[in-house]
Amino acid sequence: MSEQLPDLARIRDAAARIAPHAIVTPVLRNAALDKLAGAELFFKCENLQRGGAFKFRGACNAVWSLDEARAARGVVTHSSGNHGNALAIAAATRGIPAHVVVPEGAVRAKLDAIVRAGAILHRCEATQAAREATAAHIQEETGAELVHPYADARVMAGQGTVVLELMQQARRLDALVTPVGGGGLTAGCAIAAHGLVPELSLYAAEPEGADDTARSIAQGRRVEPFVPHTLCDGLRTLVGAPNFEALRAHGVEAMTVSDAETIAAMKLLWAELKLVLEVSSATVLAAVLKQPARFAGKRVGLVLTGGNVDLGDLPW
Amino acid sequence: MSEQLPDLARIRDAAARIAPHAIVTPVLRNAALDKLAGAELFFKCENLQRGGAFKFRGACNAVWSLDEARAARGVVTHSSGNHGNALAIAAATRGIPAHVVVPEGAVRAKLDAIVRAGAILHRCEATQAAREATAAHIQEETGAELVHPYADARVMAGQGTVVLELMQQARRLDALVTPVGGGGLTAGCAIAAHGLVPELSLYAAEPEGADDTARSIAQGRRVEPFVPHTLCDGLRTLVGAPNFEALRAHGVEAMTVSDAETIAAMKLLWAELKLVLEVSSATVLAAVLKQPARFAGKRVGLVLTGGNVDLGDLPW
Numbered sequence: 001m002s003e004q005l006p007d008l009a010r011i012r013d014a015a016a017r018i019a020p021h022a023i024v025t026p027v028l029r030n031a032a033l034d035k036l037a038g039a040e041l042f043f044k045c046e047n048l049q050r051g052g053a054f055k056f057r058g059a060c061n062a063v064w065s066l067d068e069a070r071a072a073r074g075v076v077t078h079s080s081g082n083h084g085n086a087l088a089i090a091a092a093t094r095g096i097p098a099h100v101v102v103p104e105g106a107v108r109a110k111l112d113a114i115v116r117a118g119a120i121l122h123r124c125e126a127t128q129a130a131r132e133a134t135a136a137h138i139q140e141e142t143g144a145e146l147v148h149p150y151a152d153a154r155v156m157a158g159q160g161t162v163v164l165e166l167m168q169q170a171r172r173l174d175a176l177v178t179p180v181g182g183g184g185l186t187a188g189c190a191i192a193a194h195g196l197v198p199e200l201s202l203y204a205a206e207p208e209g210a211d212d213t214a215r216s217i218a219q220g221r222r223v224e225p226f227v228p229h230t231l232c233d234g235l236r237t238l239v240g241a242p243n244f245e246a247l248r249a250h251g252v253e254a255m256t257v258s259d260a261e262t263i264a265a266m267k268l269l270w271a272e273l274k275l276v277l278e279v280s281s282a283t284v285l286a287a288v289l290k291q292p293a294r295f296a297g298k299r300v301g302l303v304l305t306g307g308n309v310d311l312g313d314l315p316w
Numbered sequence: 317m318s319e320q321l322p323d324l325a326r327i328r329d330a331a332a333r334i335a336p337h338a339i340v341t342p343v344l345r346n347a348a349l350d351k352l353a354g355a356e357l358f359f360k361c362e363n364l365q366r367g368g369a370f371k372f373r374g375a376c377n378a379v380w381s382l383d384e385a386r387a388a389r390g391v392v393t394h395s396s397g398n399h400g401n402a403l404a405i406a407a408a409t410r411g412i413p414a415h416v417v418v419p420e421g422a423v424r425a426k427l428d429a430i431v432r433a434g435a436i437l438h439r440c441e442a443t444q445a446a447r448e449a450t451a452a453h454i455q456e457e458t459g460a461e462l463v464h465p466y467a468d469a470r471v472m473a474g475q476g477t478v479v480l481e482l483m484q485q486a487r488r489l490d491a492l493v494t495p496v497g498g499g500g501l502t503a504g505c506a507i508a509a510h511g512l513v514p515e516l517s518l519y520a521a522e523p524e525g526a527d528d529t530a531r532s533i534a535q536g537r538r539v540e541p542f543v544p545h546t547l548c549d550g551l552r553t554l555v556g557a558p559n560f561e562a563l564r565a566h567g568v569e570a571m572t573v574s575d576a577e578t579i580a581a582m583k584l585l586w587a588e589l590k591l592v593l594e595v596s597s598a599t600v601l602a603a604v605l606k607q608p609a610r611f612a613g614k615r616v617g618l619v620l621t622g623g624n625v626d627l628g629d630l631p632w
């Protein structure tokens with residue numbers, strides 16, 4: 001595992017490395033949502049990324065960073081869904097095996113996608129300890145390389161490529177809002193954004209029922225493990241240690257939103273942008289609409305992280 | 317009303333005319349759907365167009381084709397929803413009044429959008445005769461210009477701009493599939509496509525419960541009015557006279573699909589492309605999956621026409 005933080009140069013390397021495999025996702029604008037927010041919103045549509053989430057960027061960068069010998073032994077990870085799916089697809093682009101440890105309670109659509117991508121699925125209990133123990137065991141048995149879902153510099157660098165694209169597509173931004181779970185996206189984007197525009201304001205949207213990042217920032221140190229209570233299945237993870245370090249270094253502000261606020265924002269996004277988005281993705285719009293004064297008249301980038309939902313079980 | 321057919325030059329003029337207002341919508345690819353179809357599918361995402369449907373193109377071209385004096389008297393149309401919404405938005409871009417006649421039974425989300433865009437709404441019975449009579453009455457009273465939803469050369473030219481973009485984005489296509497209702501899109505696209513690539517195969521996907529185009533093509537003349545029975549609310553219209561003429565001239569083949577096939581295709585599109593699409597839009601994928609031999613190994617353009625659905629009332 002590679003734990004230090006990437007810099008802008010490594011994020012640029014990642015962009016070149018994943019270019020043959022990843023999609024340059026579109027940025028959508030919407031007049032009705034701009035009016036509602038009182039700001040100019042630039043929606044980066046990572047639900048249109050391969051595998052239906054930004055996670056493919058980090059996984060792809062990690063897979064293609066391995067030398068031949070290490071790559072041949074395959075990769076392993078634990079993930080509530082999107083990272084596992086992303087690693088499965090990334091491994092398939094290189095023709096190497098992928099092992100994915102999935103905790104109970106993960107979204108059905110995400111499990112199906114992992115299996116379809118050709119990965120070997122391993123189920124475990126829905127605790128951080130069980131995930132890590134199962135992954136460590138597989139690593140030992142197969143020699144597969146661990147690609148941690150967020151506390152990995154290769155993964156953070158890959159996720160940071162979202163911002164390289166977004167800044168080019170939107171030309172100028174005043175603020176950026178990403179959802180925060182483990183913090184791979186938030187850390188990678190913070191480093192990339194401040195590498196390009198040091199004065200950009202950075203916000204991390206977080207469910208009230210999984211507000212460890214907000215509490216960690218307030219206390220100046222990572223809070224203890226806790227049991228998350230949120231419909232945002234992609235954001236039930238404690239922020240990683242290197243990720244938290246990056247968030248602090250870049251002055252990322254956390255903004256918490258209730259699940260009700262997130263679901264209202266999700267419905268707005270579906271209706272206005274005509275995009276299928278998972279609940280976690282809607283935290284960013286919920287945050288902007290909850291504290292409009294912070295964003296009034298500004299050009300705001302919002303990363304819509306994924307679109308893997310059970311269509312038969314929508315939250316409205 | 318302008319009833320003759322446009323040519324490629326008029327479609328190019330339309331593209332220039334609407335460029336300051338319309339969105340160049342993305343074309344999406346999807347490995348899973350390609351595999352399922354056994355073909356290379358290029359999805360033109362008109363659900364991401366302004367107003368959530370391709371209809372904005374034709375309406376915008378019509379509105380900006382008017383001279384100052386005629387424009388000042390406003391525009392009027394009848395529409396089950398998307399064209400009305402499109403004309404309302406297009407009129408707003410020029411600051412002129414729009415009257416929209418909407419038959420009973422139209423989708424709620426579409427009505428709300430028309431009102432939000434600032435148009436004056438007029439309700440009528442759900443028959444072709446009632447629509448036309450109400451629109452004629454308003455025309456007489458206000459002097460507003462009728463912008464027919466499909467039997468209008470300005471509208472067809474605007475819809476044809478979909479293909480100018482798609483051919484540039486996909487580079488080469490062997491076949492094109494559009495849904496057919498009144499035939500504004502199908503006629504405009506046929507003229508544009510054959511103007512650029514005379515040997516391109518053209519298909520019109522149609523619900524079995526509104527198969528007047530298929531029957532008209534089979535009989536060599538437009539069939540009589542009939543009562544449509546389909547969930548595809550955007551395709552309940554009889555093909556227009558000039559539209560049918562264009563379809564015949566360009567050898568467009570009709571392909572009928574059941575509502576069950578369309579709904580299955582709609583769910584696939586939502587799950588794989590992560591797009592919110594209305595039922596009518598899914599007829600094109602349903603048609604390709606129903607007769608795969610026609611498309612095997614080919615590069616096929618599919619126009620996804622719109623995304624205005626009631627999110628609380630999905631057909632699964």
